[in-house]
Amino acid sequence: xxxxxxxxxxxxxxxxxxxxxxxxxxxxxxxxxxxGFLITPLLIFIGIPPAVAVATGTNQVAAASFxxxxxxxxxxxxxxxxxxxxxxxxxxxxxxxVQLFAWLRRLGHVEIFVSLCYVVFxxxxxxxxxxxxxxxxxxxxxxxxxxxxxHHWVHGLxxxxxxxxxxxxxxxxxxxxxxxxxxxxxxVMxxxxGFIMVPAMIYILGMATSVVVGTSLFQILxxxxxxxxxxxxxxQTVDALLAxxxxxxxxxxxxxxxxxxxxxxAEELRIALSVLxxxxxxxxxxxLVRTPDELFSLAGPR
Amino acid sequence: MRAAGLVLAAALMLLPxxxxxxxxxxxxxxxxxxxxxxxxxxxxxxYGAVKREAPIPQGAPLDVVIAVTGPSAPVIVRRKxxxxxxxxxxxGLFVDAAPSFYAVSTTRPLEDVLSATADLRYGVGxxxxxxxIRLVDAPRWLGEQRDEYLDAVVRLQRNxxxxxxxxxxxxxxxxxxxxxxxxxxxxxxxxxYRARIFLTRDREVIDSFETSIAVRKVGLEHWVDEMAHKRSxxxxxxxxxxxxxxxWAASALFRVAFP
Numbered sequence: 001x002x003x004x005x006x007x008x009x010x011x012x013x014x015x016x017x018x019x020x021x022x023x024x025x026x027x028x029x030x031x032x033x034x035x036g037f038l039i040t041p042l043l044i045f046i047g048i049p050p051a052v053a054v055a056t057g058t059n060q061v062a063a064a065s066f067x068x069x070x071x072x073x074x075x076x077x078x079x080x081x082x083x084x085x086x087x088x089x090x091x092x093x094x095x096x097x098v099q100l101f102a103w104l105r106r107l108g109h110v111e112i113f114v115s116l117c118y119v120v121f122x123x124x125x126x127x128x129x130x131x132x133x134x135x136x137x138x139x140x141x142x143x144x145x146x147x148x149x150x151h152h153w154v155h156g157l158x159x160x161x162x163x164x165x166x167x168x169x170x171x172x173x174x175x176x177x178x179x180x181x182x183x184x185x186x187x188v189m190x191x192x193x194g195f196i197m198v199p200a201m202i203y204i205l206g207m208a209t210s211v212v213v214g215t216s217l218f219q220i221l222x223x224x225x226x227x228x229x230x231x232x233x234x235x236q237t238v239d240a241l242l243a244x245x246x247x248x249x250x251x252x253x254x255x256x257x258x259x260x261x262x263x264x265x266a267e268e269l270r271i272a273l274s275v276l277x278x279x280x281x282x283x284x285x286x287x288l289v290r291t292p293d294e295l296f297s298l299a300g301p302r
Numbered sequence: 303m304r305a306a307g308l309v310l311a312a313a314l315m316l317l318p319x320x321x322x323x324x325x326x327x328x329x330x331x332x333x334x335x336x337x338x339x340x341x342x343x344x345x346x347x348x349y350g351a352v353k354r355e356a357p358i359p360q361g362a363p364l365d366v367v368i369a370v371t372g373p374s375a376p377v378i379v380r381r382k383x384x385x386x387x388x389x390x391x392x393x394g395l396f397v398d399a400a401p402s403f404y405a406v407s408t409t410r411p412l413e414d415v416l417s418a419t420a421d422l423r424y425g426v427g428x429x430x431x432x433x434x435i436r437l438v439d440a441p442r443w444l445g446e447q448r449d450e451y452l453d454a455v456v457r458l459q460r461n462x463x464x465x466x467x468x469x470x471x472x473x474x475x476x477x478x479x480x481x482x483x484x485x486x487x488x489x490x491x492x493x494x495y496r497a498r499i500f501l502t503r504d505r506e507v508i509d510s511f512e513t514s515i516a517v518r519k520v521g522l523e524h525w526v527d528e529m530a531h532k533r534s535x536x537x538x539x540x541x542x543x544x545x546x547x548x549x550w551a552a553s554a555l556f557r558v559a560f561p
Binding site for chain 2: 007069115236255289298
């Protein structure tokens with residue numbers, strides 16, 4: 001059964017879209033990533049014009065993250081205070097990122113920069129997370145206790161705040177900086193940044209994995225809602241029909257994911273996420289190096 | 303003097319007669335295509351007859367070329383190039399106008415029914431799309447690659463199924479009645495489509511006919527499109543609200559269904 005999308009001006013199978021939205025929704029609820037780095041390429045792959053895919057993807061991410069955040073909220077695994085500090089950093093960061101993007105565009109080579117950014121960040125994040133979580137799993141298997149709190153330079157900074165849900169008493173500077181870094185990357189790469197945010201929260205801020213997912217979703221919700229508005233007003237590329245079908249799949253998937261997440265062990269969750277990130281990274285890297293069959297591509301004037 | 307005048311008069315009388323020797327009279331199964339939510343392509347049936355006041359001319363057979371062109375829009379065509387060992391998109395060529403749809407149906411291979419000059423003049427064949435695809439300002443870097451880029455536009459549109467030709471797609475009965483069926487793809491763009499019918503003999507056009515097909519989004523499709531472009535701020539707010547309501551509804555549903 002096909003559905004004609006009024007803004008994308010293509011006709012696509014409804015069940016395919018539901019499945020896509022659902023699959024990405026599960027990952028979103030499970031890992032706390034928005035799924036923008038998955039949904040956008042997938043939509044482009046099935047023939048949605050890139051501009052529409054990017055804009056409508058953010059709308060679906062907003063829905064899936066809200067669905068997930070509500071479930072985490074009830075379970076008290078959202079650290080609002082941490083989320084707001086990250087968000088504040090994120091807003092400053094995306095402001096810088098938009099400028100950086102414009103500057104790179106003037107220099108040329110913006111595309112190569114974005115592609116390499118993707119591969120490098122996905123690769124580093126995926127590899128580090130995989131190595132660490134495998135180690136952690138070995139440690140728990142052997143029964144050796146993990147060091148609960150590592151004291152490093154992060155704890156010596158001023159402006160200390162208490163983050164009750166995260167069980168942290170640290171300076172507000174590192175979370176703000178993490179939010180800012182993610183904001184910069186998100187603006188340049190056109191993604192929500194969940195896949196960078198989640199590991200940063202675990203490894204740099206030392207938050208517990210249980211709180212990380214909900215808090216990350218909380219922050220992504222605002223970013224995605226804001227980006228959707230921006231795309232709708234500036235580019236008019238949000239396809240409401242496409243969004244609704246994706247959202248129906250996405251919110252249901254996010255619920256499944258959010259319910260699955262406490263049943264899985266934290267280390268296993270992180271291994272799964274890192275493998276996913278590495279697969280996407282590998283795919284992108286291969287595409288960059290392999291000689292394409294068709295060198296030319298068409299795009300709308302936007 | 304008198305003889306010359308007679309010849310002139312005869313020539314003058316002959317001229318309009320010759321032009322109207324064979325005329326095309328045609329019709330379309332529909333002049334309006336509505337894009338609804340479940341639209342998945344459409345077929346139009348184009349038929350017609352040749353009107354003539356004299357017996358069927360001897361010699362070269364009658365051929366028919368039918369071309370349907372969708373509304374044109376600017377496109378950007380890019381070529382991937384290798385930079386520092388990786389493939390990235392090179393500079394984009396801004397093409398001022400490329401038809402969103404182009405279909406040609408003919409009785410026989412295009413080069414057998416239409417001379418190169420006629421093809422060029424009327425901009426019919428997919429080879430002649432150079433006339434249909436308009437490039438106003440060729441940037442300096444383009445240089446010799448112009449044709450490569452324009453060919454790429456045609457090739458990519460062909461692969462998407464929005465440009466195609468049907469050789470032998472037109473059937474002619476008794477050198478008088480002709481008909482063809484053209485498939486309008488699912489990825490149809492809104493606008494006025496131009497349908498042209500050419501009668502040819504000996505690779506020259508002897509008469510042509512033109513009409514248009516109105517392709518319009520209707521119902522929900524029309525409403526969404528209007529909202530997105532005319533009231534984009536409200537549309538953006540609504541998009542976010544729909545997302546939040548759906549997110550909440552799913553969460554509530556799961557809480558009730560699987561406590």
